[in-house]
Amino acid sequence: MLQQTPVVRVIPRLEAWLARWPTPAALAAVPSGEAVRAWDRLGYPRRALNLHAAAVTITERHGGVVPHDVGELLALPGVGDYTARAIAVFAYGHRHPVVDTNVRRVIARAIDARAEPGPPSSRRDLAAMEAILPPDVEESTVANAAIMELGAVVCTARAPRCEDCPIRDLCAWRAAGYPEYLGARQPVQKKFEGSDRQVRGLILRELRASDVPVTRSEIDTVWPDAAQRERALLGLLTDGLVTGSVADGYQLPG
DNA sequence: GAGTCGTGGAA
DNA sequence: TTTCCAAGACT
Incomplete structure (x- = not known):
């Protein structure tokens, strides 16, 4: 649900969803169309289809338990680099770099002294996060959550609250005097109206x-x-x- | 790597 | 009003 969708919009839908389908097996037991209908206007409805298919796979092949292993998570429909590691880290406490749009922005600024991250590249992005992730497992879990949250709450895309930032004294972008974004800005998104x-x-x-x-x-x-x-x-x-x-x-x- | 895939709130 | 963009995945 969180893929390309603001957290505040997800929370109420997630709670209703889990009240109706508390387990993968419960979701797997209904037609996929019911998942699409319950998804309502959350957007990207193929996510509902993928989630249902993942529930079926989890029920049939993993005994109804969401797998811990990143490789097995990646094999589930709709689960990519971000989601697989987010589950392994936040649900199970494993040590992996978790990189979402917030983390990419924080790294671009605090480490690379750039206003905005470049185009996403899982190989580069995961390596960049791995490089600053604490070796200790529990600390790494906190760091993953903290950096993501920092990007979501303080180091935001439009109006970053740098004066309130807990790492402002070690931020490379701040130290460099907040240089503007260099180069051609990639077109945001094709127009939705009429699409x-x-x-x-x-x-x-x-x-x-x-x-x-x-x-x-x-x-x-x-x-x-x-x-x-x-x-x-x-x-x-x-x-x-x-x-x-x-x-x-x-x-x-x- | 570039395109495509929804929706809605904030600036 | 238009633009931006949001805990991405897949082809």
Whole structure:
């Protein structure tokens, strides 16, 4: 849920989710479409599908227990470098570098004296975090959490609160006089308004709201551009977020 | 490595 | 209003 999604938006959804499905086995026992429906408007609904698939794998192959091993975690659908290590470290207390967008920003500033991190590279980013991670296991766990939290609360992307920063006296960016970001800024994100992503969201919204298959003509009402509708629906079918056909109608997956 | 994939709150 | 961007993953 936390992937590319603000923490404050995740917390209430997580609590409701865990109240309904307290264990991987509980989630694995329902159709994947129920996970997509419960995901509601949290965004990136393939995460719901992946989470359900991961629950099935955990139930069938790991005895219902989320694995400790980073390699086994990485093998789960939707679990990448960040999530695998976050679980191993914060749930199980193992020693691994955990690198999210906050950590990348703190390292860029405090260590590299740059206003912003460069493009993500798991190899480089993990190595950079490993280099400053305490050797002691328990200290490393605290350090992972602390650096991430520092980036989320103090060393923020827009208006960093440097005067309140606990490591301001050893921050390389501060020592260098807060140099501006060098080089061409990579384009943030393609415009959402009018995008295929928006159409996908609108189609999925229809399917979530219905307990019976939705007809093609009903889907046709959500967006004026037919070609774009077709593209979005095909994409949803390909991703497994939607099942069905023109003849049977479309619905969330079983 | 570059593109794609949702949503919504804050500046 | 527009832009930014948020505990990323996958192709």
